[in-house]
Amino acid sequence: MGKGRAPCCAKVGLNRGSWTPEEDMRLIAYIHKYGHANWRALPKQAGLLRCGKSCRLRWINYLRPDLKRGNFTVEEEETLIKLHNMLGNKWSKIAACLPGRTDNEIKNVWNTHLKKRVAASAGEQKKGGAKGKKKTTCVDVPAPAPSPSPSSSTTTTTTTTTNCSSGESGEQSNTSNELEFELDKIEIPMLDLGFDLDMLLDTVTNTHCPVISSAPTSTCSSASPPCVVDDDTLLDLPEIDIVPELWSIMDGEGACAETAQAPWSNAAPCHGNGTEASAATADDEDGKEWWLEDLEKELGLWGPIDDYQHQQQPDPQGRVDPLSASVDDPVSCYFQAGPAGAATSAVQGPEASAVLTDIPVGP
DNA sequence: AAGGATCTCAACCGCAACAAC
DNA sequence: TGTTGTTGCGGTTGAGATCCT
Structure with missing residues (x-):
C-alpha cells in the first residue's frame, strides 16, 4: 500500500496493495501446477x-496451505515469548518453531500485544497488566526476563537460513552451538505444537529441513525443484474456468509436487517442466488429497458442484455454513470464508472467472 | 447514531545473504 | 575473485476494523 517510499522502477505499472481473489487464484493455481522455483x-x-516479491510474500504469508489461521493459542504465545527472549527479533527462526505460523504473523502478534504484555508483566505486575483492547487472549504468562534483544535491530551477522537447502550446517556451527546450548536451558511448552525440543533444536540450528518449516520457500524448492519453467517459455497453463477447470488443475493433471515439507509433499517430484506433469500415483493422491480437499472446501468446491447452492441453505438450526454462505461464486467463498477474509472487498462474480479463464500467459 | 481513537495485520520497503556465472 | 541476479529477513506503514465516548 504505497507507504511513502517510491516504488522501484521495475514495479511501475504493477499492481500494488491488497490482492484480489482473482490474483490469489491465479497464484494458487500456478504454484500448484508449476511450483515456485523462480519467484x-x-x-x-x-x-x-x-x-515476484509480492507474490512470494502473498504465498508465504497467506495462501500456502499449511498455515494455521486464527488466534495464537496460549501455548503458542508462551513459546513465542520464550523464543523471543532467546532469539530476539529473529522472526523467521521463531516461526520455524511455530508450525503454521509465519514470521510476519509472529512479528505482528509480538508487536501488537505480546510485547506490551511482556513489558507490563515485567514492569508492573502489581498493576494488573496491560489493557488490551480487542481480541488479545489474556494469558498469565510467567514474566520472562526483559528481552536482551540480542540482535534486535542489528542484523545478519548470524546465520539467517532456516531453510531446507542448507546442507552447510558446518560453517554455522558456532551459532548453532550457541543456540543449542541456550535452548537447552529453556522450557518451552510444546503441548499441541506437534514437535519436541529436539525438533526445535534441529529446526533452529539448521541441521536439517524442519518438519514444520517457516515456509515452503523457493530455497526449499530449489533443493528439490518442483517444476522448472523456462523463464521465457510460454507456459501451457490450461484455460481455467473457475469452477471445473481450476478444480481439475488442483485435483490432478499436472499438480506439481511442492517441496519436501509441503502438505502435499508425498506427491512425486515433478520431473521436467510443468507441462508434462505426469499422472499422480495412488500414493501421490493420498499425499495431497487432504490438502486438496481442504482447499476445495474453502473454495466451496467440495462435493458435487451442484451442491454449491445447496450448501448455502441454512441447516436445521437455521445456521448457514460460513464456508458457503457468503457469496455464490467459489472464489469469493474462498476468500471470505477461508483465509481471513482479507480480500472480501474485491471483485466478485463474472469478473473473477473472467480473469481466471486467461491464466496462460506469454512473454 | 456518529465521530474520534485505537488496534490489527497485510503488504510494502531496503538491505543482507546467498547462488550462479 | 568479482559481478550480477534472486531470495529471505526484519522494520515500517496505513487502510480497515473495532472500540469508546
Whole structure:
C-alpha cells in the first residue's frame, strides 16, 4: 500500500496493495501446477501484474496451505515469548518453531500485544497488566526476563537460513552451538505444537529441513525443484474456468509436487517442466488429497458442484455454513470464508472467472 | 447514531545473504 | 575473485476494523 517510499522502477505499472481473489487464484493455481522455483519469473508466467516479491510474500504469508489461521493459542504465545527472549527479533527462526505460523504473523502478534504484555508483566505486575483492547487472549504468562534483544535491530551477522537447502550446517556451527546450548536451558511448552525440543533444536540450528518449516520457500524448492519453467517459455497453463477447470488443475493433471515439507509433499517430484506433469500415483493422491480437499472446501468446491447452492441453505438450526454462505461464486467463498477474509472487498462474480479463464500467459 | 481513537495485520520497503556465472 | 541476479529477513506503514465516548 504505497507507504511513502517510491516504488522501484521495475514495479511501475504493477499492481500494488491488497490482492484480489482473482490474483490469489491465479497464484494458487500456478504454484500448484508449476511450483515456485523462480519467484521473479512467476508473476509474468502466471499473468500476474505483481512483482515476484509480492507474490512470494502473498504465498508465504497467506495462501500456502499449511498455515494455521486464527488466534495464537496460549501455548503458542508462551513459546513465542520464550523464543523471543532467546532469539530476539529473529522472526523467521521463531516461526520455524511455530508450525503454521509465519514470521510476519509472529512479528505482528509480538508487536501488537505480546510485547506490551511482556513489558507490563515485567514492569508492573502489581498493576494488573496491560489493557488490551480487542481480541488479545489474556494469558498469565510467567514474566520472562526483559528481552536482551540480542540482535534486535542489528542484523545478519548470524546465520539467517532456516531453510531446507542448507546442507552447510558446518560453517554455522558456532551459532548453532550457541543456540543449542541456550535452548537447552529453556522450557518451552510444546503441548499441541506437534514437535519436541529436539525438533526445535534441529529446526533452529539448521541441521536439517524442519518438519514444520517457516515456509515452503523457493530455497526449499530449489533443493528439490518442483517444476522448472523456462523463464521465457510460454507456459501451457490450461484455460481455467473457475469452477471445473481450476478444480481439475488442483485435483490432478499436472499438480506439481511442492517441496519436501509441503502438505502435499508425498506427491512425486515433478520431473521436467510443468507441462508434462505426469499422472499422480495412488500414493501421490493420498499425499495431497487432504490438502486438496481442504482447499476445495474453502473454495466451496467440495462435493458435487451442484451442491454449491445447496450448501448455502441454512441447516436445521437455521445456521448457514460460513464456508458457503457468503457469496455464490467459489472464489469469493474462498476468500471470505477461508483465509481471513482479507480480500472480501474485491471483485466478485463474472469478473473473477473472467480473469481466471486467461491464466496462460506469454512473454 | 456518529465521530474520534485505537488496534490489527497485510503488504510494502531496503538491505543482507546467498547462488550462479 | 568479482559481478550480477534472486531470495529471505526484519522494520515500517496505513487502510480497515473495532472500540469508546
